[in-house]
Amino acid sequence: MKAAIITIGDEILIGQIIDTNSGWVAQQLTLAGFEVEEMQSIGDNAQQIKDTLDDVFPRVDVILTTGGLGPTKDDITKKTLCDYFATTMVFDNTVLENIKELFPDRTINSLTHDQAYVPKDSIVIQNKVGTAPVTWFDYNGKVLVSMPGVPYEMKYVMENEILPRLQQRFEPEAYLKRVYIVKGYGESALALHIEEFENNLPEGFGLAYLPSLGIVKLRLFVRGEHRLKELKEQEKKLQALLGDAILAEKDIAIEKVLGLRLFEQGLTLGTAESCTGGNIAHLVTSIPGSSRYFKGTIVSYANEEKINLLNVSQESLERFGAVSEAVAMEMALGAQKALNVDSSISTTGIAGPDGGTEEKPVGTVWICTRLKDKYVAKKYQLGKFRDANIMRASNFAMLQLLDMFDQKN
Amino acid sequence: MKAAIITIGDEILIGQIIDTNSGWVAQQLTLAGFEVEEMQSIGDNAQQIKDTLDDVFPRVDVILTTGGLGPTKDDITKKTLCDYFATTMVFDNTVLENIKELFPDRTINSLTHDQAYVPKDSIVIQNKVGTAPVTWFDYNGKVLVSMPGVPYEMKYVMENEILPRLQQRFEPEAYLKRVYIVKGYGESALALHIEEFENNLPEGFGLAYLPSLGIVKLRLFVRGEHRLKELKEQEKKLQALLGDAILAEKDIAIEKVLGLRLFEQGLTLGTAESCTGGNIAHLVTSIPGSSRYFKGTIVSYANEEKINLLNVSQESLERFGAVSEAVAMEMALGAQKALNVDSSISTTGIAGPDGGTEEKPVGTVWICTRLKDKYVAKKYQLGKFRDANIMRASNFAMLQLLDMFDQKN
Numbered sequence: 104m105k106a107a108i109i110t111i112g113d114e115i116l117i118g119q120i121i122d123t124n125s126g127w128v129a130q131q132l133t134l135a136g137f138e139v140e141e142m143q144s145i146g147d148n149a150q151q152i153k154d155t156l157d158d159v160f161p162r163v164d165v166i167l168t169t170g171g172l173g174p175t176k177d178d179i180t181k182k183t184l185c186d187y188f189a190t191t192m193v194f195d196n197t198v199l200e201n202i203k204e205l206f207p208d209r210t211i212n213s214l215t216h217d218q219a220y221v222p223k224d225s226i227v228i229q230n231k232v233g234t235a236p237v238t239w240f241d242y243n244g245k246v247l248v249s250m251p252g253v254p255y256e257m258k259y260v261m262e263n264e265i266l267p268r269l270q271q272r273f274e275p276e277a278y279l280k281r282v283y284i285v286k287g288y289g290e291s292a293l294a295l296h297i298e299e300f301e302n303n304l305p306e307g308f309g310l311a312y313l314p315s316l317g318i319v320k321l322r323l324f325v326r327g328e329h330r331l332k333e334l335k336e337q338e339k340k341l342q343a344l345l346g347d348a349i350l351a352e353k354d355i356a357i358e359k360v361l362g363l364r365l366f367e368q369g370l371t372l373g374t375a376e377s378c379t380g381g382n383i384a385h386l387v388t389s390i391p392g393s394s395r396y397f398k399g400t401i402v403s404y405a406n407e408e409k410i411n412l413l414n415v416s417q418e419s420l421e422r423f424g425a426v427s428e429a430v431a432m433e434m435a436l437g438a439q440k441a442l443n444v445d446s447s448i449s450t451t452g453i454a455g456p457d458g459g460t461e462e463k464p465v466g467t468v469w470i471c472t473r474l475k476d477k478y479v480a481k482k483y484q485l486g487k488f489r490d491a492n493i494m495r496a497s498n499f500a501m502l503q504l505l506d507m508f509d510q511k512n
Numbered sequence: 513m514k515a516a517i518i519t520i521g522d523e524i525l526i527g528q529i530i531d532t533n534s535g536w537v538a539q540q541l542t543l544a545g546f547e548v549e550e551m552q553s554i555g556d557n558a559q560q561i562k563d564t565l566d567d568v569f570p571r572v573d574v575i576l577t578t579g580g581l582g583p584t585k586d587d588i589t590k591k592t593l594c595d596y597f598a599t600t601m602v603f604d605n606t607v608l609e610n611i612k613e614l615f616p617d618r619t620i621n622s623l624t625h626d627q628a629y630v631p632k633d634s635i636v637i638q639n640k641v642g643t644a645p646v647t648w649f650d651y652n653g654k655v656l657v658s659m660p661g662v663p664y665e666m667k668y669v670m671e672n673e674i675l676p677r678l679q680q681r682f683e684p685e686a687y688l689k690r691v692y693i694v695k696g697y698g699e700s701a702l703a704l705h706i707e708e709f710e711n712n713l714p715e716g717f718g719l720a721y722l723p724s725l726g727i728v729k730l731r732l733f734v735r736g737e738h739r740l741k742e743l744k745e746q747e748k749k750l751q752a753l754l755g756d757a758i759l760a761e762k763d764i765a766i767e768k769v770l771g772l773r774l775f776e777q778g779l780t781l782g783t784a785e786s787c788t789g790g791n792i793a794h795l796v797t798s799i800p801g802s803s804r805y806f807k808g809t810i811v812s813y814a815n816e817e818k819i820n821l822l823n824v825s826q827e828s829l830e831r832f833g834a835v836s837e838a839v840a841m842e843m844a845l846g847a848q849k850a851l852n853v854d855s856s857i858s859t860t861g862i863a864g865p866d867g868g869t870e871e872k873p874v875g876t877v878w879i880c881t882r883l884k885d886k887y888v889a890k891k892y893q894l895g896k897f898r899d900a901n902i903m904r905a906s907n908f909a910m911l912q913l914l915d916m917f918d919q920k921n
Contacts, residue, residue, distance in 0.1 A: 114722050116548040118539025119691075119731065119763065123530050125553065130527025139525040141560075144534065144551040147720075151550075158567070174700040175721045176710065214700035232895070253723070255900045282528075291583040291623035301585065311556075312584045313523050314662070322528065354528065380797025381790030384811045388789025391865050391898055399817040402793045402809035404802075408851060412808070412821070442817060456800050486641070489800055491664045 104275035105163040106137040109155060111170040111180050112252055115144045124169045124257055135266055136275030137165065138326075147171055149183040156187060156247070164245055165269060167261075170252030172235035174214035181222065181238070184249055188240050190224040198236045201229045232259045239268070246272065279334050280324035282354035285345060286502060290314040293321070297344055305333055316491075316498045320354060347509065350502075357501045358386040364508050365396040365446070370474075372504075373442030374400045375413050375434040377425065378452035378468055382497045399442045403434070413437030424463070426451050428480050431469035435480075439473050446507075447473045448500045452485075454492045468496045472504040479503060513684035514572040515546040518564060520579040520589050521661060524553045533578045533666055544675055545684030546574065547735075556580055558592040565596060565656070573654055574678060576670075579661030581644035583623035590631065590647070593658055597649050599633040607645045610638045641668045648677070655681065688743050689733040691763035694754060695911060699723040702730070706753050714742055725900075725907045729763060756918065759911075766910045767795040773917050774805040774855070779883075781913075782851030783809045784822050784843040786834065787861035787877055791906045808851045812843070822846030833872070835860050837889050840878035844889075848882050855916075856882045857909045864898045877905045881913040888912060 108125045115122045125142040132139050140163055145151050152171075159166060171180030185192055198219035202211060218234045221227045226239040233256035240247045248265055250257045285293060290312050294301070301310050307330070313320040323341060325334055342349065351360045365372055374383045384400035387393055401412050406425055409415040414437040419429040434449035452468030459465035466485035471478060483499055485492045517534045524531045534551040541548050549572050554560050561580075568575060580589030594601055607628035611620060627643045630636045635648040642665035649656045657674055659666045694702060699721050703710070710719050716739070722729040732750060734743055751758065760769045774781055783792045793809035796802055810821050815834055818824040823846040828838040843858035861877030868874035875894035880887060892908055894901045 113718075113720055114731075115535065116538055116551065117542040117687075117689075118535050118537070118548070119722060119729070120724075121530070121532050121535035122551075126524065126527050126530035128527070129525055133526040139527075140555075141564075142525065142531075142553040146549075155550075173721065173723075175703040177718070177720045212700055212704055214703055255895065255897050258897075278526075280526075291621055294584040294623055295621055309522075309586070311522055311586045312582065313528060314582075315529075320528070322523075376790075376793075380802075380806075381785075381793030381809050381811065382797075384785075384790030384809075385788075385794040385902075388791075388811070388813065388863075389899065389902065393789075394813050394867075397789075398814045399821070400790050400793075400809065400811035401821070402790065402797070402811075404797065405807045408808040411852075412810070412850065441821065443820075454797075458803075486664065488664050488667075490798065493794075493798065 104137050104165070104273045105140045106132050106165040106167065107140055107159045107163045108142040109159065109166060109168045110142070110144045110252070111147060111152060111168055113146045113177065116146050124252065124254055127254070127258065128167055128169070128261060131261060131266055133278055135270050136277050137269070137273070138278070147177050147179055149179055149186070152180065152183045153187050160245060164273060166245075166247045167250065167265070168247065169250045169257050172249065172251045174218055174234070180249055184238065184240065184247070185222040188222065188224060188242060190222045192220045193223045195219050195221045195227055195236070197229065198227065201231070202234050205232075205234065228260065228264045230256060230260055232256050237264065276326055277328045278324065278326055279328070279331060280322055281334070281338055281352065283321045283341065283345065283349050284351040284354070284357075284360070285319045285321050285348050286317070286350045287348050288319055290319055293319050297341070300340055300344055304337065308337065316495045317502055318350065318357070318498070350505065356386070357498055357505070359390050361501050361505055362387065362390045362393055362396060364505065368508075370445040371396050371398050372446050372448070373398050373438050373444035374447060375438035375449040376400060376402045377404060377409070377434070377450055378454045379450045379493055379497050379500070380404065382493050383448060383450070383500055386497055386501075398444050401438060401441060409434065412441060414440070426453055426463050426467055426469060428469055428482070431471040432478065432480050435471035435473045435478060445475055446504060448504055450496055450500055452492070452496060454496075455487055455489045466492055468492070470496065470500045470503055472500065472507055474504065474507045477507060479507060513546050513574070513682045514549045515541050515574040515576065516549055516568045516572045517551040518568065518575060518577045519551070519553045519661070520556060520561060520577055521553075522555045522586065525555050533661065533663055536663070536667060537576055537578070537670060540670060540675055542687055544679050545686050546678070546682070547687070556586050556588055558588055558595070561589065561592045562596050569651075569654060573682060575654075575656045576659065576674070577656065578659045578666050581658065581660045583627055583643070589658055593647065593649065593656070594631040597631065597633060597651060599631045601629045602632045604628050604630045604636055604645070606638065607636065610640070611643050614641075614643065637669065637673045639665060639669055641665050646673065685735055686737045687733065687735055688737070688740060689731055690743065690747055690761070692730045692750065692754065692758050693760040693763070693766075693769070694728045694730050694757050695726070695759045696757050697728055699728055702728050706750070709749055709753055713746065717746065725904045726911055727759065727766070727907070759914065765795070766907055766914070768799050770910050770914055771796065771799045771802055771805060773914065777917075779854040780805050780807050781855050781857070782807050782847045782853035783856060784847035784858040785809060785811045786813060786818070786843070786859055787863045788859045788902055788906050788909070789813065791902050792857060792859070792909055795906060795910075807853050810847060810850060818843065821850060823849070835862055835872050835876055835878060837878055837891070840880040841887065841889050844880035844882045844887060854884055855913060857913055859905055859909055861901070861905060863901045864896055875901055877901070879905065879909045879912055881909065881916055883913065883916045886916060888916060
């Protein structure tokens with residue numbers, strides 16, 4: 104069962120927004136057993152929309168589109184699909200009722216009112232979190248579903264309405280995969296380490312490498328429920344080869360691995376962040392339930408706060424500078440005390456693009472991690488890009504703390 | 513001058529990663545005057561790559577691809593392009609030298625060594641930040657450039673090598689645009705407010721609406737340097753219509769608007785974050801130079817830290833609960849004092865998915881902002897999605913503080 108995703112919107116093509124819908128929809132479709140053949144992003148342009156559908160339909164069973172359903176002039180998807188499927192627009196009162204229910208306090212203006220016009224020969228699915236209705240077209244045994252482009256609306260509709268219907272309709276073959284988060288190897292070093300394993304994989308099996316900021320995500324996959332036993336055999340071989348280098352046996356973020364480890368052991372965490380500016384806290388607290396182990400953060404961008412809130416010594420700051428082993432160590436200890444936590448992470452570095460010196464160039468980062476009375480302080484030399492440095496320092500910091508858990512056992 | 517972007521990688525199609533390359537490349541191409549016709553994401557599949565090139569080449573002048581250049585078996589782009597352009601692979605010693613320079617301390621393993629094989633009939637551009645070389649193919653007056661998929665490598669190569677060459681080669685017509693960040697209007701209310709203006713835009717002009725978490729980004733655009741005078745006339749009309757609702761006259765993030773405002777006025781900022789978990793600090797510090805106005809953050813996930821670090825009263829916590837006007841106010845004041853800053857932001861709420869009650873459902877957020885001795889405390893009722901709630905609360909909090917600056921003037 105093959106699927107294509109088409110995201111529609113000039114704002115995507117000019118790079119004003121990053122299309123995150125395609126990736127999310129692809130993930131959901133894959134897990135549901137569909138094979139995503141391709142994704143396309145095209146403009147708010149009727150001819151291009153029609154041409155693309157003509158082009159893509161022969162190759163797939165399902166097309167999911169997002170975008171172009173807003174109330175303003177530049178949104179033309181609904182009208183264009185209406186033309187494409189040779190139907191007309193009709194007013195649907197249940198859509199208007201749905202909109203009124205969503206905004207009980209608001210008067211409905213004319214543009215919002217017109218959101219209730221829908222293509223006649225389509226199944227209209229109520230959008231319970233937004234004003235744009237979702238439409239499902241059956242077409243020569245294939246299906247096209249048009250969804251809104253606003254990510255949280257699309258996600259709600261996809262999870263609750265579209266995916267269950269698609270699965271029921273097409274009953275796709277299962278996509279079996281195992282993802283391993285592997286630490287301590289670069290991509291090519293890992294490939295060489297498991298070269299023989301990879302060369303001897305049974306027909307139909309695949310192995311893919313995805314390097315990502317200090318780790319490699321390794322994905323072993325095959326299609327078809329009947330191959331589960333074989334998959335399990337291959338899994339065992341891979342686990343034996345990788346041993347402790349496996350940080351997690353599923354595709355979860357490092358912050359989630361860390362969260363699980365903390366939660367299992369009943370330990371609390373706090374951070375003292377300088378160069379990562381709260382990003383570690385943001386990542387850790389993006390995990391639902393993190394309030395059970397995460398107690399807080401002190402972001403000390405200025406020296407003054409390092410002294411007042413984290414009890415970093417004036418002497419260390421003057422003698423070694425803010426980006427130093429001594430200050431990183433004092434920050435981690437200070438966070439442990441001020442936040443009253445079992446484990447702590449501190450970061451201090453030069454994220455860039457300015458602020459580097461010959462001795463401490465942009466990308467120099469000191470990270471200290473503490474687990475009860477043990478600590479590790481390490482220097483990392485990262486790159487030139489501020490965003491990448493913040494992300495990498497955050498990941499390395501969490502990995503450094505995770506390593507301490509492993510050593511403890 | 514038309515361009516297409518093709519990102520290659522199974523990990524995109526199964527949704528394991530979000531393709532952020534396309535959006536960034538599109539933005540750069542658009543600013544350089546190219547018209548991005550389409551973006552496609554396809555698999556690590558030789559036939560699909562060739563078919564897609566056959567399909568896309570007739571429609572555009574330039575194709576930029578990313579991905580599939582890694583050292584492992586699943587990376588086949590280089591070999592496939594070699595076939596497609598009917599050339600052969602040759603060993604390029606300068607590529608190997610570049611790799612050795614990048615990793616002076618590492619021994620080069622066989623897979624990394626093989627990265628130095630390149631297509632014979634192509635221009636090889638050294639990748640100064642990674643091991644995969646960039647190749648430029650000239651083909652019937654058109655151009656295809658194959659770049660690595662690792663975002664920071666691709667960005668470095670694109671900015672420093674590819675874009676300047678493309679501009680020199682094609683001399684594309686300028687894309688003129690103005691983006692306004694508009695606050696205080698929903699998308700359709702804004703469209704109605706400027707309906708007459710939009711209907712009377714000169715031929716060739718376009719107007720696009722992009723709603724985004726509390727603001728609408730409005731883009732006015734036209735192609736061709738000779739239309740600059742007309743654009744300026746339309747700008748004046750739009751500015752007169754929108755007045756104070758314009759938060760910024762270019763497409764910049766709210767955290768950057770806030771940063772500029774603080775910097776101009778020589779004021780400092782600190783935050784006390786509960787439900788946003790450090791995300792506001794993360795956003796604010798993602799801006800280069802933010803250390804000049806941002807002093808720090810206290811993320812107080814637990815009540816204990818609200819009391820110890822922010823001086824929130826036990827009484828308020830017991831009487832009103834952590835998610836309350838009183839606690840938000842005490843947190844903002846506490847942050848102002850503890851961090852010794854001119855302005856502060858506090859957030860306390862229920863991000864979800866758990867933790868809601870009938871009285872305070874998931875999505876309830878109190879935000880207090882302080883500017884010297886003035887303050888505003890407001891309750892927001894957000895949605896059910898944790899990630900969206902964290903992002904929206906962060907944006908609303910920064911907008912709330914920005915509103916106080918505007919009122920002051």
